[in-house]
Amino acid sequence: MARDYYRTNPRRIRLVDEFDRTYRPKEALHWSIQDSFPSYLLRHAFISCQSEQLNLCRFLIADTSRLIQQQSKRTGSLQLYRGMKLPSKLVDSFETHTGKIMCACGFFTCTKSRTAALELASSPGYRTDLSSVLFKIDCDVSVKLAEMSTEDRSPIVIFDVGTTFRIICVNRATISIIKMKAVPDQGKKLVQDYKNNHKGETIQTMLEQLLAPQKLSLSPPSKPIQPSSSSVQPLDSKPMISDDELQAENHIKNGKIDLAIAAYQRISPVSASIFVRIGHLYADKKGDYDNALNCYIQALKIQEERGEDTVDIITRIGMMHHERREFHLALQYHTRALKLCESLVPSNQASIATNLIGISNAHRARQELSEALDYAKRALAIRESMVPINEVSIASSLATLANIYHDLGNASQARQVGMRAFTMFDRCLPANSPELAALLNNLGAIELSLGAIPQARQYFEQSLQIYREILPSEHPYLVKLENNLQCVTQMQQQAENNSKI
Numbered sequence: 001m002a003r004d005y006y007r008t009n010p011r012r013i014r015l016v017d018e019f020d021r022t023y024r025p026k027e028a029l030h031w032s033i034q035d036s037f038p039s040y041l042l043r044h045a046f047i048s049c050q051s052e053q054l055n056l057c058r059f060l061i062a063d064t065s066r067l068i069q070q071q072s073k074r075t076g077s078l079q080l081y082r083g084m085k086l087p088s089k090l091v092d093s094f095e096t097h098t099g100k101i102m103c104a105c106g107f108f109t110c111t112k113s114r115t116a117a118l119e120l121a122s123s124p125g126y127r128t129d130l131s132s133v134l135f136k137i138d139c140d141v142s143v144k145l146a147e148m149s150t151e152d153r154s155p156i157v158i159f160d161v162g163t164t165f166r167i168i169c170v171n172r173a174t175i176s177i178i179k180m181k182a183v184p185d186q187g188k189k190l191v192q193d194y195k196n197n198h199k200g201e202t203i204q205t206m207l208e209q210l211l212a213p214q215k216l217s218l219s220p221p222s223k224p225i226q227p228s229s230s231s232v233q234p235l236d237s238k239p240m241i242s243d244d245e246l247q248a249e250n251h252i253k254n255g256k257i258d259l260a261i262a263a264y265q266r267i268s269p270v271s272a273s274i275f276v277r278i279g280h281l282y283a284d285k286k287g288d289y290d291n292a293l294n295c296y297i298q299a300l301k302i303q304e305e306r307g308e309d310t311v312d313i314i315t316r317i318g319m320m321h322h323e324r325r326e327f328h329l330a331l332q333y334h335t336r337a338l339k340l341c342e343s344l345v346p347s348n349q350a351s352i353a354t355n356l357i358g359i360s361n362a363h364r365a366r367q368e369l370s371e372a373l374d375y376a377k378r379a380l381a382i383r384e385s386m387v388p389i390n391e392v393s394i395a396s397s398l399a400t401l402a403n404i405y406h407d408l409g410n411a412s413q414a415r416q417v418g419m420r421a422f423t424m425f426d427r428c429l430p431a432n433s434p435e436l437a438a439l440l441n442n443l444g445a446i447e448l449s450l451g452a453i454p455q456a457r458q459y460f461e462q463s464l465q466i467y468r469e470i471l472p473s474e475h476p477y478l479v480k481l482e483n484n485l486q487c488v489t490q491m492q493q494q495a496e497n498n499s500k501i
Helices: 010-022 025-033 036-048 051-056 058-071 088-096 114-121 184-197 203-211 243-253 257-265 272-286 289-306 311-323 327-343 349-365 369-385 391-407 411-428 434-449 453-470 476-500
Strands: 078-087 101-103 109-111 130-139 145-148 156-159 164-171 175-182
Touching: 010 036, 025 036, 025 058, 025 145, 025 156, 036 051, 036 058, 051 058, 058 145, 058 156, 078 088, 078 114, 088 130, 088 164, 088 175, 101 184, 109 114, 114 130, 164 184, 243 257, 243 272, 257 272, 272 289, 272 311, 289 311, 311 327, 311 349, 327 349, 349 369, 349 391, 369 391, 391 411, 391 434, 411 434, 434 453, 434 476, 453 476
Parallel strands: 130 175
Antiparallel strands: 078 109, 078 130, 101 164, 109 156, 145 156, 164 175
C-alpha cells in the first residue's frame, strides 16, 4: 500500500524499503515521530479514523505505546510546552471549550524547553489566518510519556496515544497561551462510560456512530445545545479550503503561476491570507513587485480592520519597497515593524532580526554603510543566540554582512564572511534555493573586486544556473545576472588577450 502511494516519490520509497528492512519494536518511537514515513501515514490514520489504515498501523501504535509505558517513570510533576501555528478559528474553539476535555490526535509531542516552543510559535508564516500559540501543559506522575533526544533541537517528549487534556484557560495575545492539564484517568472514564452505554456493539460500529454526520433538524431546538465535555478536537485539524484554492495550489505545483493567481483572484470574499499568497507569487515567482505591493497593502488594510497582528505584512511591504528601490519607504516600514516586534511580550526575536536586516539593507542602499553594518551585526547577534539554532537565518545575516564589507572596500573580510554563509547554506539548503543563488552572485562580485576573474565567473554561472531553474525567463534577477556574466566574460577575454601581447 505504502509503495503504491509513494510510487512517484523516490525518497519516500527508500524510507519504505528501509523501514521494511530494519524496523524493530524497540525503534518504534523513532519511526512514529521523526521520519516522514511512516509517521505521516500514522498521523493520517489517526485523523481519518479509517479502520483499514488504523489496522495497517496497529503494530506500530502498539509498539510505540508499549515503549512509552515502559519509559514513563517519574517521581514528580512537570510542565511541558508546545509552540505551533493554529487557525484562528481553532484557537476560538479552545477558548469556547475552556474547562472541557479534549484528546490529541495520535502521539502528541512537546518539549521541556519553553524557549524552543516559543521559537516555533513565533516562526514566520505566510498564512495570515494562522495564530501563534504556546501550549503550557501540566503533568503529574500518572501521565504516561517518554522522552526522545534529537540531534538538532531540545529533546522531544511524547504523550501516549489517546491522552486526554483539560483546557484550563486561553490567554489571547500576539502569542496566545493555552494552558492545559493532562487528565488521562478522566479520559479513560469517559471512554469506559461510552462503552458501557453501547454494550454489544463492535469497535467499528461505535466508531462509525461517532463519525457519522449529525442529521439536520427541520425545526430549531428549544434551547442551545451545550458541547459535551468529551468533545474531541484534534490539534492537527485544518480548515476547509475552496475549490479555487485547491486549483491554485495545483497550478503552483505545476509551475503555472498566472493560472494560480487567477484561481486565487476568483475567491470571494478575498481574505488577507489570500492577498498575501497572491503577493508572494507576484514577488517571488514573477518579480512583479508593483502588484505584490498592492496585494500586501490590501492584506494590511484587512488585518488592521480586524485588529490582527500586522508585523509580518508590514515587513513584507518593506521588502517590496526595497525591491522597487524606494529605500526611504523600505526603511520606514521595517522600522515600524521593528517597533511593533519590540513592543510585544514576549518579543518575537525572529521578526526583530528580520527587520534589523531589512533596515540594514535600506541603509546600505542609501550608502549609509556604518548604520547598515551596525544593524546587520545586531541581527546576527540575535540569530546566533536563538535556541534552537537556525543556520539558514545565521547564514542570511552573514551574507548581508559580506555585502556591507564589500561596499566598505574590505573585500578580504567580505570573502571570509561570505564563505561562512556559503558553507551553512550549502549544508542546509537544497541546491536550487534562491538564497544560495543570491549569495553566489554576491560572491562573484567579491571575487571580481579581488581580481579573481575565473572564480567570479564560476560563481556567476552557478547562480545563473539556479535562477534559470526556478524563475521565469523574464524575471529581473535573470537579466541582472546575465549582464554580470557578460561583463566578467569580456573582462576575462580582455585579460587573456593582454597576456598574449
